[in-house]
Amino acid sequence: MKGVDKMERITLSYQAKSLLKKRTHVGVVGSGDLEILMEPNEEKKANVLIRTGTEGYTPTWEAVLERFFAKHDLAASIEINDFGATPGVVQLRLEQAWEASRINE
Amino acid sequence: MNDIRTKISFVESNARDRVKQILDSESFYEMLGPFERISSPHLEKQGIVPQNDDGVIVAKGKIENEPAVVISIESAFQGGGIGEVSGAKIAAALEMALDDHHNGIKTRPVIILDSGGVRLQEANYGLLAIAEIQSAVVALRRYMPVVGVIPGKIGSFGGMSITAGLFSKIIMTAEGRLGLNGPEVIEQEAGITELDSKNRQLIWKTIGGTQRVATSLADELVEDDRKQIVNAVQNAFKTKPSKPRSAQVEKYISILKQVNPKENINPNYFREFTPSLHPYMQSNLQRPLEAKSRGQRWFYALTSLEAPNTKISTTVWSGDAKLGNEKARFITVGPDPGHRFPRVREGEVGLEEGWALAHTINEVIQADAGKEQPRPIIAIVDVPSQAYGYVEELFGLHQACAAAVNAYADARRAGHPIVALLVGKAISGAFLSHGLQANRLLALDDKEVNVHVMSKGSAARVTKRTIAELEQVTADVPAMAYDVQSFQQLGALYELISGIRADHPTKEDVDEIYRKLQQAVDDIHSKRDQSLAERLYSSLAKKERSTSIQVREKMQKQWND
Structure with missing residues (x-):
């Protein structure tokens, strides 16, 4: 349908070798925030699906994720549901999810 | 206890962490x-990013080593609004807890409320879910206290405030708010002179936790401290709960009868209000009143009475009349242009209406107690909305509505076949209070018969859309539409009856409606189910509410794992 609000889907993929240790979930789809789900991906890739309520920021997403994967080698399926988080918040949530995946429960 | 260094905020925690704090x-x-x-299937097509838990966390665990279920609403996601999935998760969890009690497992239910009410983007899905949640709360409360926590951020509004009104115990912080209509909606509907939604101080003084506890509309005031809140929840299961507020009908009617809406009513008026506790004088009005609405015309047409009984309020008409061979109680809520509470003059459900509905239904339950076939109750529904007013919120309109919900649910569980006949508008909190607890819903197929949760103006304001945008969406999402044919798609209607002159029924029309009512009553007798589950069994529900069904199936499986 013709959107009242616009929502965009972005998919990105990165090479990766080391498997994510365990699935993790952080964040909330609240104003200026986002939800991230990370699950191990046997494909030796990091596949990222982003759903965002703010259109037209694909280059920004690419920049943020490239930077994250330059730092972390992570074979994972990552789902991001975004409600207008700033790049700084996105970065923070990604790091938080990564940290959480390394904590033994 | 008040040492700031050892305090851990509960309010600042997200919904999932709140659950973890409550459970052992x-x-x-x-x-x-x-x-x-299992996220909402309805948001993405409206351009809204969904969340994978749909904003409701349901977890089993232990509270002081006893089995428990804690339900928590995430207000950061869509204002904690109740949609199809989030609503079904809450209903399913309570239904499973009820099953536990039937099986001798004494599961303790706790609900952490942080919700604006129905999620407007899923409108009637939320409305139906809330009716199911309320039905489950009333049933469950007979076995175990249902404990609510309103920590604050959003608070508890709309249908979820009525739900709170059914709880055995409500724990609040000073930051928490509890009221039926949100301040913005009151300002939109009744004007800024009724309530300035920007006047935060007045709002908290009126519906905030401190005031609610001081005026006994909530039970316990706690600080925003994890330890205090956990203790309060644990203690709530240790004492035998007193009679639920929503069942204290005569007490609240007595209070209300002594309130004079013409006085300068402010938060202190209610705090310092000391009603005498002698039983109120029943006016026992039984004089012919002119029918001013469809609902009232149908009341006369179906009962053939010369005058309605308007014992508690001139807006709530009731009376017994024949349905087939048995006596049935007919009830309607309608306008009275001279009513002492100005906000109900057009037929809205207000303070007196909620408690009066409860009174007349309780009267029937008591009269038929022990009888093999308690009489049917026919709710003639033509309610434009709940009352939008300051005095209403101050005195707990949500609580008055909860009383009506409570009474209808009690009557249904006591074996009274309840049929709601929608002859006009069936809106929001008014419909929850008068109609939605019925075993069967019948509606006239007529363009004036509407089911929805909020006027277009208010819905546009709350969802930050224009009215044109809103109308565009309703074309694609039947749950958001206002017409009864769209509502029928959700499968909750037992029958949509066409060919009836809804405004001025003839004798043939009335006879046809008698037949339909009788069929519905017979169907209730034959199925013997006293819950609202029937609404999910229809072929339409299997299609349009498949997610509500799926949530229940999955919950049941995981519950028993």
């Missing part, structure tokens, strides 16, 4: 969590 450590077991990916 290490006992948290989440059902339908984010990795199950």
Whole structure:
């Protein structure tokens, strides 16, 4: 349908070798925030699906994720549901999810 | 206890962490969590990013070593609004807890409320879910206290405030708010002179936790401290709960009868209000009143009475008349242009209406107690909305509505076949109070018969859309539409009756409606089910509410794992 609000889907993929240790979930789809789900991906890739309520920021997403994967080698399926988080918040949530995946429960 | 260095905020925690705090450590077991990916099927097509738990966390665990279920609403996601999935998760969890009690497992239910009410983007899905939640709360409360926490951020509004009104115990912080209509909606509907939604101080003084506890509309005031809140929840299960507020009908009617809406009513008026506790004088009005609405015309047409009984309020008409061979109680809520509470003059459900509905239904329950076939109750529904007013919120309109819900649910469980006949508008909190607890819903197929949760103006304001945009969406999402044919798609209607002159019924029309009512009553007798589950069994529900059904199936499986 013709959107009242616009929502965009972005998919990105990165090479990766080391498997994510365990699935993790952080964040909330609240104003200026986002939800991230990370699950191990046997494909030796990091596949990222982003759903965002703010259109037209694909280059920004690419920049943020490239930077994250330059730092972390992570074979994972990552789902991001975004409600207008700033790049700084996105970065923070990604790091938080990564940290959480390394904590033994 | 007040040492700031040892305090841990509960309010600042997200919904999932709040659950973890309430449950004994290490006992948290989440059902339908984010990795199950049961998110709302309705948001994405409206351009709204969904969340994988749909904003409701349901977890089993232990409270002081006893089995428990804690339900928590995430207000950061869509204002904690109740949609199809989030609503079904809450209903399913309560239904499973009820099953536990039927099986001798004494599961303790706790609900952490942080919700604006129905999620407007899923409108009637939310409305139906809330009716199911309320039905489950009333049933469950007979076995175990249902404990609510309103920590604050959003608070508890709309249908979820009525739900709170059914709880055995409500724990609030000063930051928490509890009221039927949100301040913005009152300002939109009744004007800024009724309530300035920007006047935060007045709002908290009126519906905030401190005031609610001081005026006995909530039970316990706690600080925003994890330890205090956990203790309060644990203690709530240790004492035998007193009679639920929503069942204290005569007490509240007595209070209300002594309130003079013409006085300068402010938060202190209610705090310092000391009603005498002698029983109120029943006016026992039984004089012919002119029918001013469809609902009232149908009342006369179906009962053939010369005058309605308007014992508690001139807006709530009731009376017994024949349906087939048995006596049935007919009830309607309608306008009275001279009513002492100005906000109900056009037929809205207000303070007196909620308590009066409860009174007349309780009267029937008591009269038929012990009888093999308690009489049917026919709710003639033509209610434009709940009352939008300051005095209403101050005196707990949500509580008055909860009383009506409570009474209808009690009557249904006591074996009274309840049929709601929608002859006009069936809106929001008014419909929850008068109609939605019925075993069967019948509606006239007529363009004036509307079912929805909020006027277009208010819905546009709350969802930050224009009215044109809103109308565009309703064309694609039947649950958001206002017409009864769209409502029928959701499968909750037992029958949509066409060919009836809805405004001025003839004798043939009335006879036809008698037949339809009788069929519905017979169907209720034959099915013997006293819950609202029937609404999910229809072929339409299997299609349009498949997610509500799926949530219940998954919950049941995970519950018993």
